[in-house]
Amino acid sequence: MLLWAVLLSIWSTLALRVVRGRLAEVVPVATAVLFALAAVFVGMTVFLANPFVTLAQVPVEGTGLNPLLRHASMMIHPPALYSGYTLFSIPFAFAIGALVTRRLGADWLLATRRFALAAWLALGIGILLGARWSYLELGWGGYWAWDAVENAALLPWLLGTAYLHSATIQEKRGMLKLWNVSLVLGAGVLSILGTFLVRSGILSSIHAFVEPGATLRWTFVALIVIELVASVWLVISRREQLKTEHRLDAIISRESFFLAQNLVLLALAFVVMWGTFFPLISEAVTGTKSSVGPPWFDQYVAPLALVLVALMGIGPLVAWRRSGLAELGRSIARPAGIAIAFGVLLYILNADVRTDLSALLLFTLAALVGCTVIQEFARGVRARRAMAAEPTAKALAQLVRRNRRRYGGYVVHFGFAVLLCGIAASSSFQRVTEVPLKVGQSIHTRGYTVTYKQPTASVNAERVSLGAELLVTHNGKPDGTFDTSKSWYPANQTPTVGDAFAGETETDVGLRAGPLRDLWAAVEPDTSTILPIAERLDKKFGDLTPIARAVGIAAVARAYLRNPPPATFRIVVSPMVTWIWAGGIIVFFGALIAIWPPGEPVRRRLRMPVGRKRKKVGS
Amino acid sequence: MATVGRSLLFIAFSVSLWGLITTVAGAVTGRKDLADSGRRSMPVLMALLVGSFLQGSRGLVIAGGVVAALGSASEYLVHLGAEGC
Numbered sequence: 001m002l003l004w005a006v007l008l009s010i011w012s013t014l015a016l017r018v019v020r021g022r023l024a025e026v027v028p029v030a031t032a033v034l035f036a037l038a039a040v041f042v043g044m045t046v047f048l049a050n051p052f053v054t055l056a057q058v059p060v061e062g063t064g065l066n067p068l069l070r071h072a073s074m075m076i077h078p079p080a081l082y083s084g085y086t087l088f089s090i091p092f093a094f095a096i097g098a099l100v101t102r103r104l105g106a107d108w109l110l111a112t113r114r115f116a117l118a119a120w121l122a123l124g125i126g127i128l129l130g131a132r133w134s135y136l137e138l139g140w141g142g143y144w145a146w147d148a149v150e151n152a153a154l155l156p157w158l159l160g161t162a163y164l165h166s167a168t169i170q171e172k173r174g175m176l177k178l179w180n181v182s183l184v185l186g187a188g189v190l191s192i193l194g195t196f197l198v199r200s201g202i203l204s205s206i207h208a209f210v211e212p213g214a215t216l217r218w219t220f221v222a223l224i225v226i227e228l229v230a231s232v233w234l235v236i237s238r239r240e241q242l243k244t245e246h247r248l249d250a251i252i253s254r255e256s257f258f259l260a261q262n263l264v265l266l267a268l269a270f271v272v273m274w275g276t277f278f279p280l281i282s283e284a285v286t287g288t289k290s291s292v293g294p295p296w297f298d299q300y301v302a303p304l305a306l307v308l309v310a311l312m313g314i315g316p317l318v319a320w321r322r323s324g325l326a327e328l329g330r331s332i333a334r335p336a337g338i339a340i341a342f343g344v345l346l347y348i349l350n351a352d353v354r355t356d357l358s359a360l361l362l363f364t365l366a367a368l369v370g371c372t373v374i375q376e377f378a379r380g381v382r383a384r385r386a387m388a389a390e391p392t393a394k395a396l397a398q399l400v401r402r403n404r405r406r407y408g409g410y411v412v413h414f415g416f417a418v419l420l421c422g423i424a425a426s427s428s429f430q431r432v433t434e435v436p437l438k439v440g441q442s443i444h445t446r447g448y449t450v451t452y453k454q455p456t457a458s459v460n461a462e463r464v465s466l467g468a469e470l471l472v473t474h475n476g477k478p479d480g481t482f483d484t485s486k487s488w489y490p491a492n493q494t495p496t497v498g499d500a501f502a503g504e505t506e507t508d509v510g511l512r513a514g515p516l517r518d519l520w521a522a523v524e525p526d527t528s529t530i531l532p533i534a535e536r537l538d539k540k541f542g543d544l545t546p547i548a549r550a551v552g553i554a555a556v557a558r559a560y561l562r563n564p565p566p567a568t569f570r571i572v573v574s575p576m577v578t579w580i581w582a583g584g585i586i587v588f589f590g591a592l593i594a595i596w597p598p599g600e601p602v603r604r605r606l607r608m609p610v611g612r613k614r615k616k617v618g619s
Numbered sequence: 620m621a622t623v624g625r626s627l628l629f630i631a632f633s634v635s636l637w638g639l640i641t642t643v644a645g646a647v648t649g650r651k652d653l654a655d656s657g658r659r660s661m662p663v664l665m666a667l668l669v670g671s672f673l674q675g676s677r678g679l680v681i682a683g684g685v686v687a688a689l690g691s692a693s694e695y696l697v698h699l700g701a702e703g704c
Contacts, residue, residue: 002628006672009665016658028646028654035639035657038664042632052624052674100646 002051003079004195005041007086008034011115015090019111023094026108030097037089040223048216067463067489067506073133077126081153084123085191088156090115091163092188095181099234104241106171109180113167114595116184119191120160121591127153128584139486139507139522141432141572143580144423146297148203151276152194155269159187162265165258172320173255174245178235179262181242185231189224196220203279250322257315264308271300298427306361309420312413313339313368316376335371342367352429352575359428362420369417373410380407400593408594412587419583425576426518436526436566446573448519449473455525455564456485457557463487464500464553466525466560468567470510484510484523484569495543497534497552501527513578520572526565530556624674631667634660 012034019027045051091112098108130150131143144150163183166176197203200217235242248256274281275292283289317331343364346353353360377396384395400407433445442451451471458465467485472478484507491502512519537552544552638660645654 002668002672005631006665006668009661009668013662013665016661024651027658028642031654031658031661032639032642032646034661035635035642035664039632039635039639042628042635042668046625046628046632050625051628052622 001041001049001195001199002045003082004086005038005045007079007082008038008041008089011083011087011090012038012093015094015112015115018114019094023097023103023107023111025101026094026097026103028097029100030093033093033096034089037093040219044216044219048219067487067504068137070506071133071137073129073136077129077133080122080129081126082195084119084121084126084153085156085195087115087119087122088160088187088191090119091184092191095184095188096230096234099181099238102238102241104177104181104238106174109167109170114597116160116163116167116187117591117595119187120157120164121588121595123153123157123160124584124587124591127157128581132581135520135577136509136511137507139509139570141430141509141520141522141570141574143426143577146272146275146294148276149194149197151272152190152197154272155276156187156190156194158265158269158272159183159190162262162269163187166262169255169258175248175255176259177244178239178242182231182235183262185227185235189227189231192220192224192227196224203276252318252323252325252328254315254318254320254323257311257318261308261311261315264304264311268301268304268308271297271304302358305420306358306365309362309365309369309417312416313365313372316372316410316413331375332372335368335375338371339364339368356428359424362424366417366421366424369413373414373417376410377407404596404598405594408590408592408596411590411593413590415583415586415588415590417583418579418586422576422579422581422583426574426580429575431573433571434568435571436568438566439564443569443571445571446517447475448479448571448573450519450521450569450571452567452569453481455561455567456483457561458485459550459554459557461550463489463506464557465508466523466527466557467508468523468525468569470521470569472512472519479512482510482512482521484508484521486523486525495546495549496538497544497549497556498531498538500549500553500556501531501534515576515578517573517575518577520574522570524568524570525560526567529563529565530560533559624671627667627671627674631664631671634664634667638664 012031015034016027016031023030091109094108094112098104127150130153134145135141135143160183163180166180166183169175170177170180196217200220202217248259250256275297279289279291282291313335314328314332317335318328343360346363347360353363377399380399381392381395384390384399385392388395388398390398431446433443435443437443437452439452439454442449449472451473453469453471456465456467456469465485465487467483469481469483471481487506487508488501489503489506490499492499507522510521534552534556537555541548541552638657640657641653641660642657645651645657
C-alpha cells in the first residue's frame with residue numbers, strides 16, 4: 001500500500017504539472033479526489049498496516065524474499081501493475097472533477113488521455129510479465145490460469161481499452177460522453193478493487209502472500225462503495241449535460257464499429273468479473289463456495305475474442321460518419337482476400353488446424369488485422385510520397401510522426417494479432433505429458449524424444465535443489481541437453497537436516513524456446529527415499545551446528561544422486577508461445593509511439609506556383 | 620531507520636489531509652489561493668512518500684527531504700512571481 005501511495009503521489013504530481021493553467025474549475029476538485037485517495041492509502045499504512053514492522057527476533061541473514069518471487073519479471077510486474085492502477089486514478093479524479101463542476105466537454109478527456117494510455121500500457125506490461133513469470137516459475141506449463149488477481153488486473157485493462165477507443169469519438173464528434181465518463185469511473189473503481197483483491201485474500205489466489213486484518217478489508221470495501229455510489233450518483237445527476245451532441249449517421253461508420261468493439265470489451269469484462277466473483281456469489285446464494293475454472297472462461301471469452309479481432313481487422317478501413325458497403329468492400333477486398341487465402345493454405349497444410357476450426361478462424365482474422373495494418377501504412381506512405389516526393393523511409397517516419405496516435409494504434413493492433421495467434425496456438429495445440437521416468441528412460445512427444453540422462457543435485461546456504469539433466473532429440477536429430485530442478489527452502493531455520501526440505505519450494509523449469517514451438521519441462525523428484533535418511537540423521541544427532549547440518553544435507557543429496565528413484569516429469573510442447581511475448585513487445589512499442597508527446601508543429605514556407613501573383617489581403 | 624520511515628509517513632498523512640482540506644475549501648469557496656496551496660502540497664507529499672519508501676538509506680531520506688524543500692520552494696517562488704505579474 002505504501003507503493004500504491006508513492007506511485008499515486010508521483011503520477012498526481014506529474015498530472016497536476018501537465019494541466020497547470022488549464023481546466024481551472026476541474027483541477028481543484030480532481031486534486032481533492034487525488035488527495036482523498038492518497039489520504040486513505042497513507043492512513044492505512046500509518047494506522048492499519050505498518051510497512052516498517054520489525055521482527056521480534058532479527059535473523060542474521062533476514063528472512064529473504066519469497067522464493068517464488070525471485071524472478072526478473074517480478075522486479076517489474078508489481079510496480080507496473082500498481083502504476084496501472086494508480087495511473088487510472090488520474091482520469092478518474094478528473095472525470096469526477098468534470099462531473100462536479102459540470103464542465104463535461106472534451107477538455108478533461110484530452111488533458112488526461114495520455115495518463116489513461118499510460119495506465120493501459122502499464123497494466124498490460126504487468127499482466128504480460130505476470131504471465132511470463134507463471135510460465136517460467138510456477139511449474140505447471142501455462143501462463144494464464146484465470147486466477148482471481150490476474151483477472152482483477154484484466155478488468156480495468158479491458159475498460160481502459162474500450163475507453164481509449166470511444167474517447168476518440170467524443171473528441172471528434174462530441175458523442176458518447178456518458179459512456180466515456182462511465183468507463184473512466186468504472187476503470188478507477190476496478191483499479192481499487194484490483195488492489196483490494198491482491199491485499200484481501202477474499203478469493204483464493206496464487207497472489208495470497210499476506211493476510212490482512214478485518215479492519216483493512218472493511219476500509220477497502222468502504223472506499224470502493226463510496227467511489228461507486230459517488231460515481232453513479234454524479235453520472236445520473238448530470239445525465240442531461242452528458243447527452244450526446246450528435247447521433248450516429250450510419251450503421252457502417254467508424255463510430256458504430258468503435259461502439260460494437262466497446263460492447264464486446266464490456267461483455268468480456270462482465271464474463272471475467274462474473275467468473276472471478278462467482279465463489280462469493282455462489283456462497284451468498286447457496287451457502288457453499290464454488291468456483292469456475294478455465295474451461296468456463298474459455299467458452300465465453302473465445303467467441304468474444306474472435307468478434308473483437310474481426311472488428312479490429314475491419315474497423316480501421318471504415319470511414320468516419322458514413323461509409324457505404326461498396327466503399328468498405330473496396331477497402332477490405334485485398335486484406336480479406338489475402339487473409340482468406342492464408343486461412344485456406346493453413347487448413348490444407350496443417351493437420352492440427354483442421355481439428356480446431358475456431359483457432360483457424362482466429363489465425364485468419366489475425367491475418368486480416370495484419371494485412372489491414374500493412375495496407376493502412378502503405379496507403380499513408382504512398383500519399384506522402386505523392387504529396388511531398390519523399391523517399392519511402394522518410395515518408396514512413398513522417399507519417400508516424402505526424403499522427404502518432406493513429407499509427408501507434410495500428411502497431412498495437414498488429415502486436416495484438418501476433419499475441420492472439422500465440423494464445424490461440426498454444427492453448428489449442430498444446431501437448432502435455434506427465435510421466436515417471438527412471439534414469440535412461442525416454443518419452444516421445446510431438447517429434448521430440450526426451451531422455452532422463454542423469455540426476456542432479458546442488459546444496460547451498462539457502463536451498464537444496466534436486467533435478468535432472470535431459471537429453472533431447474528432435475525428429476531424430478540431437479538437440480542438446482537441458483536441466484530442470486526443484487528447490488526446497490528451510491521452513492523454520494531450525495538446525496535440523498529435515499527442516500531443509502520442509503519449507504517453500506520452487507521449480508526451475510527447463511525451456512527450449514523457439515519461434516514455432518517451446519519444449520518445456522519440469523521435474524518432481526521423489527523424496528520418499530531420502531527424507532527418511534534426513535529423519536534418521538536428525539534423530540541421531542539432534543540440533544546440529546551449521547557446518548554439521550550442511551554436511552548432513554549434502555549426505556542426503558549424495559544419497560539421491562547415488563540411487564536416484566524415478567522422477568515425475570511434466571513435458572509440455574506448446575506451439576508459438578514466443579509469439580505472445582513478441583506480440584507484447586510490439587504492442588509496447590506501438591503504445592509508446594501513441595503516447596509520445598507530439599513535437600512542435602513544423603511551419604513550412606509555402607511557395608507560390610510560378611506565374612501566380614500574391615493576392616493582397618482584403619482584395 | 621524504521622522510525623524515520625514511519626515519521627515520514629505520519630507527516631505525509633498530515634500533508635494529504637492538508638491538501639484535501641485546502642483544495643476542497645478552494646473548490647467550494649472559489650478561492651484560487653487555497654486551491655493552489657493544496658495543489659502545491661502534492662510534490663511535497665510525493666517527496667515524503669518516496670523518502671519513506673526509500674528509508675533504508677539515510678542519504679536517500681535526506682535527498683527526498685531536499686527535493687521536497689526545493690520542490691515546495693520553487694512552487695512558492697513561481698506563485699510569488701505570478702502574483703507579482
